Amino acid sequence: MRVWPVIDNAPSATEDGPFTMLRSGAAMANRYRLVLALWVALCVVAAVAIAWSIPPTYSAASAILLEPRRPAAMIGREVAPPPVLDLNRADTELQVIRSERLLRHVFDNLRLADSADLAPRPAGLVRRAVDGGVSMARRLIGLGGASAPSADAAPVADDPAHRAAFAEFTRRVGARRIGQSFVVEVSYLSGDPLLVAKVANATAAAYLMQSVTTKIDGARGTAEWVQGRIDALNAQSNAAALAVREGALPAGSMPDADARVIGAALVPLAPVAPRSGLIVALGGVVGLTTGLCLLIFAGALDRRIRTAGDLANRTGLPCLGTVPVARTRSWFTRMIKAQTDNLVVLRPDDGFALAVTNLRSAIRLAMPASQGSGHAVVALVGWSREVGCSLLSMNLARLSQRMGRDVMVIDADVRGAKTTVMEADSLGFSSLVGVLSLRTPESQIVFHDLDGVVHLPAWNPVDGPALVDFDSEAVMRLIRHGRARGDVLLDLPPLGESTDAAVLARRADAVLLVIAVGQTTVDDVEAALRVLRAAGANVIGAVLNKARPEDQSM
Numbered sequence: 001m002r003v004w005p006v007i008d009n010a011p012s013a014t015e016d017g018p019f020t021m022l023r024s025g026a027a028m029a030n031r032y033r034l035v036l037a038l039w040v041a042l043c044v045v046a047a048v049a050i051a052w053s054i055p056p057t058y059s060a061a062s063a064i065l066l067e068p069r070r071p072a073a074m075i076g077r078e079v080a081p082p083p084v085l086d087l088n089r090a091d092t093e094l095q096v097i098r099s100e101r102l103l104r105h106v107f108d109n110l111r112l113a114d115s116a117d118l119a120p121r122p123a124g125l126v127r128r129a130v131d132g133g134v135s136m137a138r139r140l141i142g143l144g145g146a147s148a149p150s151a152d153a154a155p156v157a158d159d160p161a162h163r164a165a166f167a168e169f170t171r172r173v174g175a176r177r178i179g180q181s182f183v184v185e186v187s188y189l190s191g192d193p194l195l196v197a198k199v200a201n202a203t204a205a206a207y208l209m210q211s212v213t214t215k216i217d218g219a220r221g222t223a224e225w226v227q228g229r230i231d232a233l234n235a236q237s238n239a240a241a242l243a244v245r246e247g248a249l250p251a252g253s254m255p256d257a258d259a260r261v262i263g264a265a266l267v268p269l270a271p272v273a274p275r276s277g278l279i280v281a282l283g284g285v286v287g288l289t290t291g292l293c294l295l296i297f298a299g300a301l302d303r304r305i306r307t308a309g310d311l312a313n314r315t316g317l318p319c320l321g322t323v324p325v326a327r328t329r330s331w332f333t334r335m336i337k338a339q340t341d342n343l344v345v346l347r348p349d350d351g352f353a354l355a356v357t358n359l360r361s362a363i364r365l366a367m368p369a370s371q372g373s374g375h376a377v378v379a380l381v382g383w384s385r386e387v388g389c390s391l392l393s394m395n396l397a398r399l400s401q402r403m404g405r406d407v408m409v410i411d412a413d414v415r416g417a418k419t420t421v422m423e424a425d426s427l428g429f430s431s432l433v434g435v436l437s438l439r440t441p442e443s444q445i446v447f448h449d450l451d452g453v454v455h456l457p458a459w460n461p462v463d464g465p466a467l468v469d470f471d472s473e474a475v476m477r478l479i480r481h482g483r484a485r486g487d488v489l490l491d492l493p494p495l496g497e498s499t500d501a502a503v504l505a506r507r508a509d510a511v512l513l514v515i516a517v518g519q520t521t522v523d524d525v526e527a528a529l530r531v532l533r534a535a536g537a538n539v540i541g542a543v544l545n546k547a548r549p550e551d552q553s554m
Contacts (some may be wrong), residue, residue, distance in 0.1 A: 040287035047283020054272035061187035063263030118165040120402040198247025200265030209240030321359035341394040379508035381492040383524040406486025413493040505537035513542040
């Protein structure tokens with residue numbers, strides 16, 4: 001609850017910057033916390049569904065230590081020094097492992113061309129639509145579609161499905177150095193846990209075989225051909241070739257290879273992807289972030305008045321008080337009306353009663369200085385009917401009556417008057433329409449006494465059509481008569497529906513604009529101020545009605 005004693009109509013300075021934006025975002029999140037929580041929950045559920053729909057991916061890796069061997073001595077030939085292994089040489093060996101020749105050897109020996117894991121996925125709806133559009137365009141411009149395969153078509157290796165499978169295979173094979181060492185890790189990703197270990201081991205074996213094969217070719221090119229040496233190299237090469245076909249490591253040692261396997265790829269026990277926990281956490285973070293961004297964006301576009309700061313910053317109109325939502329404990333219309341009109345009496349310690357008490361004090365402080373301690377005429381008006389002018393008028397009157405002041409409430413909403421509970425109770429009493437249309441003298445007006453509060457309803461069922469002139473001398477006489485008896489509260493009709501409110505507002509000493517929190521917009525307030533100021537009414541400020549706890553805490 002905020003009560004601002006009014007000194008002038010100049011808006012107070014407000015701070016600006018990132019902290020203000022953070023506080024605004026926090027306030028929006030608190031106001032729409034249920035919507036935000038629901039959005040985050042939906043994002044988390046979507047993340048769970050995505051994580052569940054992604055097929056598991058397994059990974060296995062074999063480790064190869066690069067260590068060049070000294071070439072064997074040949075008859076009649078000097079022994080060359082062992083090659084120096086440096087960083088450049090290590091990077092070269094990485095490219096050898098990633099080479100198409102080596103990977104093609106592994107791909108063909110393991111017969112992966114027919115693997116369902118490497119088969120191209122069916123095209124999605126968007127892709128099918130694009131392909132259909134391209135085909136139609138080609139037919140329209142006369143290029144024709146794809147020709148049917150001929151009898152002497154390309155070999156299987158040139159088949160698009162074969163090429164796509166090999167491309168997918170090469171994408172899944174990884175080779176990297178571990179830190180700055182000369183250990184190379186060869187890995188493979190697949191949905192088949194047995195296949196990943198076979199491919200990783202077969203790739204390592206193929207690399208060893210290629211190293212030995214190179215030495216065989218070098219030995220055959222020399223003039224001195226030592227059959228025993230060739231046989232040893234052939235044995236190592238055959239063992240490596242067999243290991244490639246079986247997806248395993250060579251059974252025996254390979255002393256002539258320029259590397260050795262120091263870690264075999266094992267069948268993984270658990271998939272490496274998808275990381276369900278990370279996906280769900282990311283879904284929650286994305287939901288919270290997008291939810292906050294949407295709330296801040298919606299708040300920037302929101303033109304509804306929610307706080308006293310909004311009112312002062314956007315309209316320059318001071319706020320005299322913030323009144324919480326009036327809560328009743330009855331489901332019956334008659335009892336609800338009786339309760340809401342007497343809340344300050346029935347529950348004096350309630351937040352609503354405290355807010356109305358502070359509002360009354362703020363109104364007295366904001367009254368013109370010439371008014372002094374005499375009787376005042378205060379008009380309450382809103383832009384729409386749902387702002388709660390009648391509620392505040394009756395409770396202000398009840399409070400003033402309890403404080404020993406005589407109060408008259410004049411209900412001027414003749415166009416919106418219906419046979420409500422109060423009007424039914426007021427049958428036999430005068431009404432505003434009857435007094436003005438019949439020009440009833442003040443001495444003959446029969447007011448409705450509501451436990452000490454004098455009330456003049458707008459209309460009675462016995463009255464004729466609600467056709468009255470609020471700019472007549474009869475209205476002035478009625479107001480003077482009420483001022484002579486005590487304070488007068490004018491419950492005016494909505495400004496957005498009737499110009500009668502502006503005509504009556506200029507008869508009051510002070511006009512209080514009633515704003516429904518979260519309903520009345522800045523445009524409504526500006527339009528109401530234009531109408532009232534054009535009529536010459538003395539607008540002393542506004543009251544925020546129907547505020548909820550989250551609005552009062554801001």
